Amino acid sequence: MQLEIRNLTKRYDQKRGLTPTSFDVHKGELIAIVGHNGAGKSTLLKMLANWIVPDGGTVVMEGVDFKNRAAVVREIGFIPEVPNLFDFFSVEYNLRLFAALSRAPLSRVEDILGEFNLLPFRKSKVQALSKGLMQRVNIGRALLADPPLLILDEPTSGLDFEMTREIYRLLNVMHEAGKTIIFTSHRPEEIRNLATRILVLHEGTLVFDGPPQEYFQSEIHERLYAS
Amino acid sequence: MMKNILLLALNDLAIAYKNKTFFLILFIPLFVFVSLSLVDGNNTPASTIKIGLIQDDAYTPEFINSIKASSELVVVTWVRNEQDGIRLLKEHQIDGMLIANSDASGRLTLQVVKKDAFHTIAIVQSFSALQKTAQGTSPDWIANISSLNQGGVQRETLPTWILMLVLLIGFIILPAQVAEEKEKRLLLALLQTPIHEVQWLIAKLILGMVLIITAVLLLHLLGKFGPVHLFDYIVLILVGSYCFSAYGICLGFLCRNQASARTLGVIFYLPHLLPSAMSDVSQKLTAIAPFLPSFQLYEPLQSILLEDGRMADMAFDWIYLFLLGTLMFYFSYRLMKRRWLM
Numbered sequence: 001m002q003l004e005i006r007n008l009t010k011r012y013d014q015k016r017g018l019t020p021t022s023f024d025v026h027k028g029e030l031i032a033i034v035g036h037n038g039a040g041k042s043t044l045l046k047m048l049a050n051w052i053v054p055d056g057g058t059v060v061m062e063g064v065d066f067k068n069r070a071a072v073v074r075e076i077g078f079i080p081e082v083p084n085l086f087d088f089f090s091v092e093y094n095l096r097l098f099a100a101l102s103r104a105p106l107s108r109v110e111d112i113l114g115e116f117n118l119l120p121f122r123k124s125k126v127q128a129l130s131k132g133l134m135q136r137v138n139i140g141r142a143l144l145a146d147p148p149l150l151i152l153d154e155p156t157s158g159l160d161f162e163m164t165r166e167i168y169r170l171l172n173v174m175h176e177a178g179k180t181i182i183f184t185s186h187r188p189e190e191i192r193n194l195a196t197r198i199l200v201l202h203e204g205t206l207v208f209d210g211p212p213q214e215y216f217q218s219e220i221h222e223r224l225y226a227s
Numbered sequence: 228m229m230k231n232i233l234l235l236a237l238n239d240l241a242i243a244y245k246n247k248t249f250f251l252i253l254f255i256p257l258f259v260f261v262s263l264s265l266v267d268g269n270n271t272p273a274s275t276i277k278i279g280l281i282q283d284d285a286y287t288p289e290f291i292n293s294i295k296a297s298s299e300l301v302v303v304t305w306v307r308n309e310q311d312g313i314r315l316l317k318e319h320q321i322d323g324m325l326i327a328n329s330d331a332s333g334r335l336t337l338q339v340v341k342k343d344a345f346h347t348i349a350i351v352q353s354f355s356a357l358q359k360t361a362q363g364t365s366p367d368w369i370a371n372i373s374s375l376n377q378g379g380v381q382r383e384t385l386p387t388w389i390l391m392l393v394l395l396i397g398f399i400i401l402p403a404q405v406a407e408e409k410e411k412r413l414l415l416a417l418l419q420t421p422i423h424e425v426q427w428l429i430a431k432l433i434l435g436m437v438l439i440i441t442a443v444l445l446l447h448l449l450g451k452f453g454p455v456h457l458f459d460y461i462v463l464i465l466v467g468s469y470c471f472s473a474y475g476i477c478l479g480f481l482c483r484n485q486a487s488a489r490t491l492g493v494i495f496y497l498p499h500l501l502p503s504a505m506s507d508v509s510q511k512l513t514a515i516a517p518f519l520p521s522f523q524l525y526e527p528l529q530s531i532l533l534e535d536g537r538m539a540d541m542a543f544d545w546i547y548l549f550l551l552g553t554l555m556f557y558f559s560y561r562l563m564k565r566r567w568l569m
Contacts, residue, residue: 053566080415084411
């Protein structure tokens, strides 16, 4: 078992947030979290990424509580929906900065630039890149420390078909490399093609946890996409 | 077309409301009104003047009698000699010292800390009125005014410029930079690495201190002014830049975006700058200014730069600045740990 989530809670108001939620994540799983806007998907991911302080509950990764941020931070790579890079600096500068702060060897920067086809853009300022390229840099940045767990918040949101396919390819490569991946999505085909397990959130409550086959035959899927 | 313009204008107004620009619009006139009401008007009651007289100097009987007759207006402190009087002036125990000229003409030299301070004006006005009442002649008791602050207007205004620079960086530049890192989620990205929150805060403190020290250094180089007690001055600038950098970082944490940070920055900048910088020209502001942290920087700046003061005599000021900076640093840390408005 890689991740134990117990009664994780965050309330913004009566409807928004996450009610006490518990589930486990096993090594090598590729989990899709689905639900309507405001269902609590991003809140859940941001709590796992330490972006939001939970109101209650615990997250333990191989025996280490997430409250001990320093102990687990190198084990998690979080890729937010909107790339958060120093956009007035170059791609290479960003990767070198985060490599240094993540205590990753600088050779990882070259590896990432190569793996993500970013070599032609290494000197380009991030603000001059397309959203797809920015997202590639963003994913590359998250992989600098080679974390075993990757968390992606709507990784293909706003991307064109080609870039979406590229992100799918990268997710598959990372999954085959043994990484555990949790991502949120609104796209049924994305969930069907990628996920090995699906969690459905509705108004902050976990209402489904099971394999994709079961999910696509369930009433929950029908209701989710009918409404 | 008009509908679109109206819609866009309403949208801009809504944005101005959301990012608190409206607070600025309300705050600035309100602050100016309050400040103007605090600046001494024509009907301000005369305050008591604390004047030093030298024991062995030959003051005219008319002068001494006039002072005795106006004991509610003038409080006299007899000093042994000029040096003793200058010491009391530096310690702000007296507002001025009257020295009798050696030619026995009865004319006096007024020794003050600063020529253009309201104390100096008050002394000259009071003694002119006394002489007119006593002798009915045009005032000529005070024939000369000598200031402890040497170097002219350029040097005398230096503490104000330095205070302005420190507050500008502390309240306008730093909060906006912190808020930008929050707004663009860059701070959260940095917190995805093993850095500790305190490390990020210290880095921001260093940025603020480097900016302040560079600006102050440049001002000195361009003006070719230097303090007599350089070490004391460096310590004061370090403590002051620490305090106001920490203050600015804390303000940045209270804002979600740059626009809010700029607004909040101005709201803090003006009340810290004006009462301290204008304390020399108003009795009321002199009474209010000591409650502001900016005054705890401004007063030692004046003392070190203009009166050759020493840090040892200003222990309260720099300990106050250091403690306030540390308190602000701690608040920033708590807000950062709570991921406040991130």
